[in-house]
Amino acid sequence: MDIQTRSLSPTPAMSLRPTVPQPRLTRPHVAHGTSVDAKVLVRNLDFYYGQRQALFRVSLTVRTHSVTSFIGPSGCGKSTLLRCLNRMNDLVEGARAVGRVELDGVDIYDPAIDVTDLRKRVGMVFQKSNPFPKSIYDNVAYGPRLHGTKDKRSLDELVQHSLQGAGLWDEVKDRLMQSALGLSGGQQQRLCIARALAVQPEVILMDEPCSALDPIATGKIEELIYTLKDTYTVVIVTHNMQQAARVSDQCGFFLMGELVEFGDTKTIFTTPHDKRTEDYITGRFG
Numbered sequence: 001m002d003i004q005t006r007s008l009s010p011t012p013a014m015s016l017r018p019t020v021p022q023p024r025l026t027r028p029h030v031a032h033g034t035s036v037d038a039k040v041l042v043r044n045l046d047f048y049y050g051q052r053q054a055l056f057r058v059s060l061t062v063r064t065h066s067v068t069s070f071i072g073p074s075g076c077g078k079s080t081l082l083r084c085l086n087r088m089n090d091l092v093e094g095a096r097a098v099g100r101v102e103l104d105g106v107d108i109y110d111p112a113i114d115v116t117d118l119r120k121r122v123g124m125v126f127q128k129s130n131p132f133p134k135s136i137y138d139n140v141a142y143g144p145r146l147h148g149t150k151d152k153r154s155l156d157e158l159v160q161h162s163l164q165g166a167g168l169w170d171e172v173k174d175r176l177m178q179s180a181l182g183l184s185g186g187q188q189q190r191l192c193i194a195r196a197l198a199v200q201p202e203v204i205l206m207d208e209p210c211s212a213l214d215p216i217a218t219g220k221i222e223e224l225i226y227t228l229k230d231t232y233t234v235v236i237v238t239h240n241m242q243q244a245a246r247v248s249d250q251c252g253f254f255l256m257g258e259l260v261e262f263g264d265t266k267t268i269f270t271t272p273h274d275k276r277t278e279d280y281i282t283g284r285f286g
């Protein structure tokens with residue numbers, strides 16, 4: 001692992017969970033001059049896999065309690081950027097980030113950051129559902145147990161709350177001790193969302209969460225994403241432009257590692273500023 005960062009402004013804190021009150025976030029400048037509450041701020045981010053550069057000077061602001069989507073053709077860097085937001089790319093040999101990514105105003109690439117704590121606060125749901133070969137209950141309780149919750153009653157409450165949050169409780173409440181592998185694909189993906197919710201994150205990253213699902217299961221996840229933003233901040237990578245249009249408040253269009261355009265989803269899909277965005281969303285791209 002060779003994650004190296006260059007802070008572009010002074011490091012504001014050495015811990016993601018400061019014991020002293022944090023200064024109120026300044027309201028950052030985002031696309032088209034809108035001022036918003038920033039949850040995640042990306043500034044001039046370059047990203048390399050070894051010698052190969054995958055992201056070029058990416059800057060954007062993810063608003064708190066919103067859904068942000070990343071769209072663009074295969075290989076344009078969407079997943080790479082998503083994985084930069086909770087340092088999942090640290091696990092890739094030779095990977096290197098240069099620039100700044102902030103969570104609530106704190107540089108997440110600061111060497112003093114506790115990456116386990118970061119990934120607890122910024123959870124992830126993957127393209128292919130990946131339940132553990134354990135009971136439904138144990139899948140959801142796994143994260144809280146790992147983080148030290150042992151009390152049965154607290155775990156029971158967390159499991160129920162998380163399954164409710166993922167819209168799965170009614171379907172599984174009578175079979176919690178049965179294997180998660182017996183669930184349908186869509187249910188397994190919602191179980192993975194419940195598992196992510198169980199550690200009480202603030203941001204949820206979703207990498208093409210519906211790509212392996214049928215339209216009905218996809219619809220349920222999309223409805224869920226819409227409700228999740230009341231409590232969480234959601235960032236989703238999707239190949240499905242209709243999905244981006246349906247679920248997201250802001251949208252970024254990527255091409256060959258460059259963020260071509262970022263702004264309100266409605267604007268991106270109706271009156272994009274860049275010809276390349278227009279070509280992509282109207283299917284003329286390539």
Ligand SMILES: Nc1ncnc2c1ncn2[C@@H]1O[C@H](COP(=O)(O)OP(=O)(O)OP(=O)(O)O)[C@@H](O)[C@H]1O
Pocket residue numbers: 049054072073074075076077078079080081092239
């Ligand atoms: N682990 C890795 N090692 C080396 N190169 C990688 C790695 N992961 C991705 N890349 C390269 O980085 C570039 C961006 O890939 P990334 O997966 O971020 O794109 P994407 O837009 O998410 O693509 P897709 O929509 O196909 O998933 C591609 O050229 C890809 O080959």
